[in-house]
Amino acid sequence: xxxxxxxxxxxxxxxxxxxxxxxxxxxxxxxxxxxxxxxxxxxxxxxxxxxxxxxxxxxxxxxxxxxxxxxxxxxxxxxxxxxxxxxxxxxxxxxxxxxxxxxxxxxxxxxxxxxxxxxxxxxxxxxxxxxxxxxxxxxxxxxxxxxxxxxxxxxxxxxxxxxxxxxxxxxxxxxxxxxxxxxxxxxxxxxxxxxxxxxxxxxxxxxxxxxxxxxxxxxxxxxxxxxxxxxxxxxxxxxxxxxxxxxxxxxxxxxxxxxxxxxxxxxxxxxxxxxxxxxxxxxx
Amino acid sequence: xxxxxxxxxxxxxxxxxxxxxxxxxxxxxxxxxxxxxxxxxxxxxxxxxxxxxxxxxxxxxxxxxxxxxxxxxxxxxxxxxxxxxxxxxxxxxxxxxxxxxxxxxxxxxxxxxxxxxxxxxxxxxxxxxxxxxxxxxxxxxxxxxxxxxxxxxxxxxxxxxxxxxxxxxxxxxxxxxxxxxxxxxxxxxxxxxxxxxxxxxxxxxxxxxxxxxxxxxxxxxxxxxxxxxxxxxxxxxxxxxxxxxxxxxxxxxxxxxxxxxxxxxxxxxxxxxxxxxxxxxxxxxxxxxxxxxxxxxxxxxxx
Amino acid sequence: xxxxxxxxxxxxxxxxxxxxxxxxxxxxxxxxxxxxxxxxxxxxxxxxxxxxxxxxxxxxxxxxxxxxxxxxxxxxxxxxxxxxxxxxxxxxxxxxxxxxxxxxxxxxxxxxxxxxxxxxxxxxxxxxxxxxxxxxxxxxxxxxxxxxxxxxxxxxxxxxxxxxxxxxxxxxxxxxxxxxxxxxxxxxxxxxxxxxxxxxxxxxxxxxxxxxxxxxxxxxxxxxxxxxxxxxxxxxxxxxxxxxxxxxxxxxxxxxxxxxxxxxxxxxxxxxxxxxxxxxxxxxxxxxxxxxxxxxxxxxxxxxxxxxxxxxxxxxxxxxxxxxxxxxxxxxxxxxxxxxxxxxxxxxxxxx
Numbered sequence: 001x002x003x004x005x006x007x008x009x010x011x012x013x014x015x016x017x018x019x020x021x022x023x024x025x026x027x028x029x030x031x032x033x034x035x036x037x038x039x040x041x042x043x044x045x046x047x048x049x050x051x052x053x054x055x056x057x058x059x060x061x062x063x064x065x066x067x068x069x070x071x072x073x074x075x076x077x078x079x080x081x082x083x084x085x086x087x088x089x090x091x092x093x094x095x096x097x098x099x100x101x102x103x104x105x106x107x108x109x110x111x112x113x114x115x116x117x118x119x120x121x122x123x124x125x126x127x128x129x130x131x132x133x134x135x136x137x138x139x140x141x142x143x144x145x146x147x148x149x150x151x152x153x154x155x156x157x158x159x160x161x162x163x164x165x166x167x168x169x170x171x172x173x174x175x176x177x178x179x180x181x182x183x184x185x186x187x188x189x190x191x192x193x194x195x196x197x198x199x200x201x202x203x204x205x206x207x208x209x210x211x212x213x214x215x216x217x218x219x220x221x222x223x224x225x226x227x228x229x230x231x232x233x234x235x236x237x238x239x240x241x242x243x244x245x246x247x248x249x250x251x252x253x254x255x256x257x258x259x260x261x262x263x264x265x266x267x268x269x270x271x272x273x274x275x276x277x278x279x280x281x282x283x284x
Numbered sequence: 285x286x287x288x289x290x291x292x293x294x295x296x297x298x299x300x301x302x303x304x305x306x307x308x309x310x311x312x313x314x315x316x317x318x319x320x321x322x323x324x325x326x327x328x329x330x331x332x333x334x335x336x337x338x339x340x341x342x343x344x345x346x347x348x349x350x351x352x353x354x355x356x357x358x359x360x361x362x363x364x365x366x367x368x369x370x371x372x373x374x375x376x377x378x379x380x381x382x383x384x385x386x387x388x389x390x391x392x393x394x395x396x397x398x399x400x401x402x403x404x405x406x407x408x409x410x411x412x413x414x415x416x417x418x419x420x421x422x423x424x425x426x427x428x429x430x431x432x433x434x435x436x437x438x439x440x441x442x443x444x445x446x447x448x449x450x451x452x453x454x455x456x457x458x459x460x461x462x463x464x465x466x467x468x469x470x471x472x473x474x475x476x477x478x479x480x481x482x483x484x485x486x487x488x489x490x491x492x493x494x495x496x497x498x499x500x501x502x503x504x505x506x507x508x509x510x511x512x513x514x515x516x517x518x519x520x521x522x523x524x525x526x527x528x529x530x531x532x533x534x535x536x537x538x539x540x541x542x543x544x545x546x547x548x549x550x551x552x553x554x555x556x557x558x559x560x561x562x563x564x565x566x567x568x569x570x571x572x573x574x575x576x577x578x579x580x581x582x583x584x585x586x587x
Numbered sequence: 588x589x590x591x592x593x594x595x596x597x598x599x600x601x602x603x604x605x606x607x608x609x610x611x612x613x614x615x616x617x618x619x620x621x622x623x624x625x626x627x628x629x630x631x632x633x634x635x636x637x638x639x640x641x642x643x644x645x646x647x648x649x650x651x652x653x654x655x656x657x658x659x660x661x662x663x664x665x666x667x668x669x670x671x672x673x674x675x676x677x678x679x680x681x682x683x684x685x686x687x688x689x690x691x692x693x694x695x696x697x698x699x700x701x702x703x704x705x706x707x708x709x710x711x712x713x714x715x716x717x718x719x720x721x722x723x724x725x726x727x728x729x730x731x732x733x734x735x736x737x738x739x740x741x742x743x744x745x746x747x748x749x750x751x752x753x754x755x756x757x758x759x760x761x762x763x764x765x766x767x768x769x770x771x772x773x774x775x776x777x778x779x780x781x782x783x784x785x786x787x788x789x790x791x792x793x794x795x796x797x798x799x800x801x802x803x804x805x806x807x808x809x810x811x812x813x814x815x816x817x818x819x820x821x822x823x824x825x826x827x828x829x830x831x832x833x834x835x836x837x838x839x840x841x842x843x844x845x846x847x848x849x850x851x852x853x854x855x856x857x858x859x860x861x862x863x864x865x866x867x868x869x870x871x872x873x874x875x876x877x878x879x880x881x882x883x884x885x886x887x888x889x890x891x892x893x894x895x896x897x898x899x900x901x902x903x904x905x906x907x908x909x910x911x912x913x914x915x916x917x918x919x920x921x922x923x924x925x926x927x928x929x930x931x932x933x934x935x936x937x938x939x
Contacts, residue, residue: 050841053845085847086847087846095838099837100838100839100841102839103937104860104861104936114846117846149937165842165846166846169846422616422619423623425616426620426624429917429921430627430917431876431879433882434879434882434913435627437913438910438913441901518746518748518749521750525883526886526898526902538748538750541748545887548757548762549758549762552758556755559748559751559752562751563746563747563751566745566747567743567746570745574742
């Protein structure tokens with residue numbers, strides 16, 4: 001079943017040197033699955049995620065044939081209707097909880113706010129729900145965390161709070177934009193496992209944006225490889241090592257592997273011709 | 285270089301010498317400043333002001349001090365007195381033109397004294413650190429804690445009224461922010477690797493400060509000075525207005541407003557014209573300062 | 588702001604509790620600043636070319652009278668001792684006698700200060716209530732016509748001599764249109780009707796229920812207060828704009844949008860909360876600047892406040908009055924600094 005259908009998505013920014021195209025005609029679908037989008041910085045992967053939520057601010061331009069959420073084109077919605085989509089149906093976890101949580105608001109208020117925006121309930125119920133959600137992301141002392149300010153939390157805690165906050169209105173799709181890049185390696189997996197469990201339990205669709213091929217192949221069902229604003233290759237995550245595109249091969253070969261030690265890692269070479277080839281369809 | 289135009293030489297990506305690099309970066313700065321219409325407008329006004337001050341005796345239709353009591357308080361547009369005359373029958377236009385010299389004189393002096401004093405205090409405090417830093421910065425804080433105009437008033441009261449004392453008083457109240465900026469810059473520069481390299485080569489502190497730290501502080505100081513110019517002009521005019529700056533019969537703009545104040549209801553132009561002159565010049569400095577800030581210090585740019 | 592500097596320093600040997608150390612450092616830096624302020628005024632008083640003794644006894648006094656007064660003023664003591672005397676006097680609130688009217692300077696200041704306070708407070712209120720929303724809107728709608736207007740308003744405010752703008756205001760609104768009261772705080776007819784309690788006529792007349800006086804006082808204060816308000820608005824709106832621009836590009840704002848909040852809620856509920864602290868500092872600074880900036884305004888509008896007082900004293904070489912007024916304004920400056928520092932600690936959870 002298709003949750004999200006993106007067809008020919010473009011994101012453009014007018015600059016002094018002309019129009020910069022960050023995303024150039026990307027198409028893919030998302031079902032109740034975990035879809036990874038991989039690419040280096042500037043490949044347009046984050047912009048794709050943000051464009052789906054219509055978070056690109058003017059002067060940035062988003063164009064697409066359609067970005068359909070269960071058949072409704074999001075680009076045709078009014079800003080007010082779009083607010084009902086954000087949070088309630090599609091949510092997003094960002095890179096660094098240090099910046100993505102409001103520093104002067106208590107954690108509890110921020111989580112409750114996310115619930116209250118989409119549910120007509122009293123504060124007491126929102127509070128109970130938030131405590132429950134914090135427990136669901138394996139936070140041991142939720143009462144204390146509710147009262148705390150973001151700067152008092154570690155990175156791993158912050159990101160779990162962020163996940164709790166984004167999942168509390170029970171959305172169908174979660175976009176995770178580099179959710180672990182800012183965290184210590186030691187807690188990365190823990191946070192990902194928590195997120196993964198919740199996504200599976202709730203039968204959600206997940207778009208996992210990352211530059212880390214290993215993580216993506218491990219936590220996703222399907223992978224899109226983006227380069228220069230286009231999808232250059234798409235494949236099942238467990239078949240990633242069979243990928244054909246020279247860019248993907250280059251990415252794979254530049255990673256160190258314990259099972260195949262090498263004296264010197266390959267340096268990624270980029271062929272300008274790749275950027276000119278039309279986007280590969282990312283439909284399942 | 286022979287088959288290259290000067291423009292190409294200036295816009296090169298690979299400068300051949302230090303001087304070449306410096307000129308190229310200056311030229312690029314100038315190009316981006318030139319694309320800022322408002323800043324160029326400000327610069328235009330200031331160039332006109334400079335010319336006006338320089339050519340004052342030629343441009344002024346009358347002697348700015350010549351009294352003519354028969355023709356006092358003539359209105360705007362009178363034959364021979366385009367901007368009218370004041371209470372002693374002196375030509376207002378001529379007085380404005382000659383007054384630009386006083387304004388430039390004050391601004392130039394303050395713009396030299398205050399930043400230099402601030403640069404000296406700030407770099408010494410930042411470079412030496414320790415007790416010298418604590419003491420110097422505490423003094424800076426004390427001066428910052430003072431209300432500026434009131435402090436200037438008190439200084440002029442103590443030193444006596446007059447242009448030089450007004451300059452001194454304004455400089456005394458204007459240097460602390462420069463010291464702060466210079467110190468902050470010095471602190472970042474001091475800990476950079478190339479300063480360590482220079483130190484390893486055996487350069488003494490004075491050489492490091494004057495040759496390596498000062499040049500790097502200059503650009504942020506220049507921006508600040510340009511933005512402060514308007515404030516300096518307004519302060520000088522304020523002192524003049526209170527009778528503590530330039531003394532009569534000198535055609536200082538603030539003092540002219542003060543003279544015209546008595547006739548404001550019946551002969552409004554006497555006070556209005558010098559006010560417009562002050563406004564125009566400080567506006568020009570503000571516009572230019574904004575533009576320079578965008579060029580030299582893009583991180584602070586409001587645009 | 589000056590007072591927050593020392594927080595980052597670490598002294599490993601100091602075994603004091605952090606809050607106690609913080610308080611001591613703050614208190615220490617405040618007292619040093621105040622001491623410095625008094626030292627500067629003392630020095631100004633010393634270099635004054637006017638002979639304070641001669642100013643008291645007059646030109647024709649005999650040498651013995653002169654000597655007696657010289658001794659009485661403590662001028663025969665070493666300069667350090669004189670400074671200590673001066674410190675003691677100031678601590679007791681004694682700024683000496685005004686040479687002009689032979690009354691204690693402190694009494695004079697207490698009498699004129701409420702007029703300045705009333706004017707500056709009203710001006711700051713205008714500046715805050717117009718400047719903050721203007722700055723926020725200009726930041727949110729960056730590049731729009733309202734941003735351009737905010738820019739011009741600020742630019743003109745930074746470039747216009749306040750005394751000239753005041754004169755023009757008087758000329759137009761009082762001289763030509765007759766919409767407002769002229770110079771002074773009240774028309775003669777209304778003077779001395781209301782007993783002075785706070786010294787602020789608007790408050791006094793409201794307490795006494797004398798609405799005629801209130802209206803008249805308002806018609807007099809509205810022009811100078813708007814003038815000061817304009818300058819405060821120019822500054823506050825500019826600072827608000829740049830603070831807001833910084834916050835609106837922060838990632839937590841995106842988070843709030845992702846939650847599905849309305850843009851208004853994102854701006855005021857999230858971004859604005861983060862600039863409150865900086866804004867308080869700016870408003871305190873602007874308030875302090877208005878208290879001093881009223882010097883020129885008070886002269887234009889014949890407003891009997893501390894600015895007029897200092898200037899009048901200055902022109903008649905009444906040094907005690909000048910220095911007393913300077914010290915008082917300087918102390919207010921420092922107090923406002925401390926105050927905004929304290930609020931900083933209350934409002935920013937990160938500073939605890």
